[in-house]
Amino acid sequence: MTGSDEDPRVVELRTAVSRLRRELAAHPAEFSDRAIAEDELAALAAMAVSGIPEIPRLRRSLLLIAGAIGSVSALGRSLSDVRSAVELFGEPPRT
Numbered sequence: 001m002t003g004s005d006e007d008p009r010v011v012e013l014r015t016a017v018s019r020l021r022r023e024l025a026a027h028p029a030e031f032s033d034r035a036i037a038e039d040e041l042a043a044l045a046a047m048a049v050s051g052i053p054e055i056p057r058l059r060r061s062l063l064l065i066a067g068a069i070g071s072v073s074a075l076g077r078s079l080s081d082v083r084s085a086v087e088l089f090g091e092p093p094r095t
Contacts, residue, residue, distance in 0.1 A: 001012075001048045005074070007030075007051075007086055009050050009085070009088040009089055010051065010052065010053070012046065012048070012088055012090075013047075013053065013058075013082075013085040013086065013088070013089075014048035014067075015046045015085075016078070016081040016082045016084070017041055017045050017048060017082055017085070018045065018081050018084075019078050019081065020041060020046065020065075020075065020078040020079060020081070021038075021041045021042075023075055023078050024037060024038065024041065024069065024075060027072065027074060027075065031068075031069075031072065033067065033069070034047065034068065036068040037065050037068035037069045037091070040061040040064045040065045040068070041061075041065060043057075043061050044061050044062075044065075044082070046057065050086045054069035055089050055090065057087060058086045058089060059086060062082065062083060062086045065079065065082065066079060066083070068085065085090040
């Protein structure tokens with residue numbers, strides 16, 4: 001159970017990021033951008049712990065993670081969950 005003051009979007013982000021980090025750590029294959037994915041997942045986890053994340057930074061991290069592990073089908077579901085959690089923070093501003 002989470003505290004009543006905690007933003008449910010942040011809880012969802014923290015849960016999704018934690019799951020993907022665990023699955024990535026357990027994934028046996030090495031690939032060239034794995035360190036990038038791990039670094040960006042750590043950044044997302046830190047943002048989720050600190051409170052309301054910075055939306056442009058969330059989206060940037062998501063793009064880097066997707067680019068780094070998007071072709072690893074075993075991580076697809078968890079990556080999709082992280083994407084959904086990021087999308088809870090709203091659409092990017094139109095330019």
